[in-house]
Amino acid sequence: MTVWNVVLAGGVGSRFWPLSTPERPKQLLPLISDAPMLQDTLHRMRPLAPLSQTLVLTNASLRDAVLAMEPDLPPENVIAEPRPAGTCAALAWAAQVIAKRAGDDAVMVCVHADWAIGDVAAYRATLANAARVARTERALVTVGIVPSRPDTGFGYIQPGDAVGDGVRRVARFIEKPNRERAAQMVADGFLWNSGIFAWCVGDLLGEIRAHTPEVQPALAASGDDLTAFFANVTSVAIDVGVLERSHRVLVLPGQFGWDDVGTWAALHRVRERDAQNNAMLGPTFALQASGNVVHADGTRVVLYGVDDLVVVAREGLVMVTTREKAADLKTLLDALPPEVRGP
Numbered sequence: 001m002t003v004w005n006v007v008l009a010g011g012v013g014s015r016f017w018p019l020s021t022p023e024r025p026k027q028l029l030p031l032i033s034d035a036p037m038l039q040d041t042l043h044r045m046r047p048l049a050p051l052s053q054t055l056v057l058t059n060a061s062l063r064d065a066v067l068a069m070e071p072d073l074p075p076e077n078v079i080a081e082p083r084p085a086g087t088c089a090a091l092a093w094a095a096q097v098i099a100k101r102a103g104d105d106a107v108m109v110c111v112h113a114d115w116a117i118g119d120v121a122a123y124r125a126t127l128a129n130a131a132r133v134a135r136t137e138r139a140l141v142t143v144g145i146v147p148s149r150p151d152t153g154f155g156y157i158q159p160g161d162a163v164g165d166g167v168r169r170v171a172r173f174i175e176k177p178n179r180e181r182a183a184q185m186v187a188d189g190f191l192w193n194s195g196i197f198a199w200c201v202g203d204l205l206g207e208i209r210a211h212t213p214e215v216q217p218a219l220a221a222s223g224d225d226l227t228a229f230f231a232n233v234t235s236v237a238i239d240v241g242v243l244e245r246s247h248r249v250l251v252l253p254g255q256f257g258w259d260d261v262g263t264w265a266a267l268h269r270v271r272e273r274d275a276q277n278n279a280m281l282g283p284t285f286a287l288q289a290s291g292n293v294v295h296a297d298g299t300r301v302v303l304y305g306v307d308d309l310v311v312v313a314r315e316g317l318v319m320v321t322t323r324e325k326a327a328d329l330k331t332l333l334d335a336l337p338p339e340v341r342g343p
Contacts, residue, residue, distance in 0.1 A: 001135050002106040004201075005045040005054040006094045009038050009066065009113035010081060012059075015263050015329050018317050019297060021342065027058075027113040028065055031261060031295075032270055038113040039069055044120055048109060048127060055079055055097065056113075057090045082230045087195075088241035089233045092208050092215050093226065095201040104202025107131045112195055116270035118257015126254045130198035133167055133252060140207065140246060141198045142170070143254040144191025150182035153262065153327075155193035155239070157251050158185075170249040173239055191251060193239070194258060203248070211245040212236070264310040265323040268293050278303070282313075293323060 009027045016026040027038045035043075038056070045054065051073050058066055060080040067078060079097070081090060091110060098106050109127050117123045126143055134141045144157040153176060160171035173193060177185065209216050214234035222229035243249050259270050268291070271279035278286050282296030289303040292311065299313040310326045312319045317340075321332070333341055 001131065002102050003049045003053065003131050004098050004102065004106055004108045005042075005049045006091065006098075006108050006110045007038070007041055007045065007054065007056045007113050008087060008090060008110065008195075009041075009056050009058040009062070010084060010090070011114075014333060015327070017329055017333055018319050018342070019295060019312055019314060022061065024065070025062070026261075028062070028069065031267065032116050036069055037115075037261070038066065041111065041113045041115070042070055042073070044117060044123065045109075045111065045127075047124055048131070051077070053102075055094050057081060057094060059084075079226070082227055084235070085230050085233050086235035086241070087238040088208075088212060088215050088236045089218075089230065091197075091238050092205070092212075092219055093229060095204045096219065099201045099205065102201075104200065104205070105135070106201050107135050107198060108201055108204075110195075110197040112260075114261050116257070116259040116261050116266075118259075118270075120256075122256035123254075123258070126252065126256060127196065127198065130196070130252050133165075133250060134198040134200060134203075137163065137167075137250060138200065138203055139248050139250045140203065140243060141167075141250050141252055142243065143194050143196035143198075144251045145194045145258045146253050146255040147186045147190070147192050150179060150186050151192070152176055152179055152182050154260065156182075156185050156190045157193050158190050159251055159253075163250055167250050167252050170243070170251050173244055191253060192258075194254065194260075196254070197238070204242070207242050207246045207248065212241045214241055263327045263329075264293055264295070264312065264321075265326040267295070268323060291323070293326075 012022050012025045020026045028036045055077050057079045060082050063080040130141045156174040158171040159168040161169050214236040218229050218233035268279045273279050276290045278292045280294040283300040284294045284296050286303040288305045291308040294311045297314040301313050308323050310321050
């Protein structure tokens with residue numbers, strides 16, 4: 001079985017302002033460890049497939065930064081999207097590239113660059129199993145995370161009939177619920193929709209031909225012209241464009257400390273915390289302070305007698321909010337004058 005890794009690494013990460021910028025978005029920042037999140041992701045994935053069989057899908061403006069961060073990655077393996085066009089377009093193009101290089105039976109394992117993973121060995125084992133199931137069952141496989149809490153920030157998957165070896169058919173996908181419904185779904189055995197996928201590239205391309213008019217015409221007409229494809233394709237998520245329309249989708253449960261690091265507040269879950277329950281990175285000191293998230297980039301931060309704050313400090317700028325408000329930085333950014341917000 002030939003396996004290719006595919007890493008989605010687009011986006012600008014505006015919810016990690018002021019550290020994240022269009023030139024250096026969150027996937028290129030060391031938010032969890034000392035290494036950028038994308039580099040951590042590539043390191044975790046390398047035992048599944050070498051860098052020569054790894055594609056990184058990113059914004060055209062970030063191509064050079066990605067190659068500088070990981071110089072062993074072949075330049076032709078960094079797919080620079082001219083414009084955002086949704087995950088279905090990106091993964092369809094990646095599948096076409098792999099099919100031309102390795103054939104329709106090659107299995108692509110798809111992940112995002114901005115996740116925290118607690119148990120790397122279990123993560124790799126689950127992805128390897130997902131690749132095996134995709135190949136043997138000729139199915140589109142998604143990994144559903146066993147929830148650790150009711151969370152309104154994630155979509156959910158309802159497992160259906162058993163296929164064998166812990167694998168089930170997908171009964172349905174559910175969008176982000178309210179708290180009451182999330183609690184009920186966790187109690188009923190629903191899984192978080194992680195965005196981890198495995199499939200043979202020919203199977204994905206076949207399902208796109210059958211079910212995805214937003215993508216298939218542009219894919220068929222563009223040949224090897226990436227610019228033409230992205231100019232003409234209609235934006236749609238892979239979940240909506242393929243998985244919710246296909247009858248070949250299976251779900252494999254995963255339990256390896258997965259977290260989608262979507263806001264500053266999420267770092268409180270995934271970073272190491274001190275004795276006062278603070279998650280702090282950089283030169284910091286806290287006294288009689290609890291539950292805070294601090295990211296100090298070259299500027300010392302001192303906390304005294306405050307709880308549940310997010311403090312981000314870099315040269316010339318300090319942002320302070322609460323963990324609750326950190327999920328809504330768009331309101332702040334829209335109100336800031338350009339000279340403060342930056343590019």
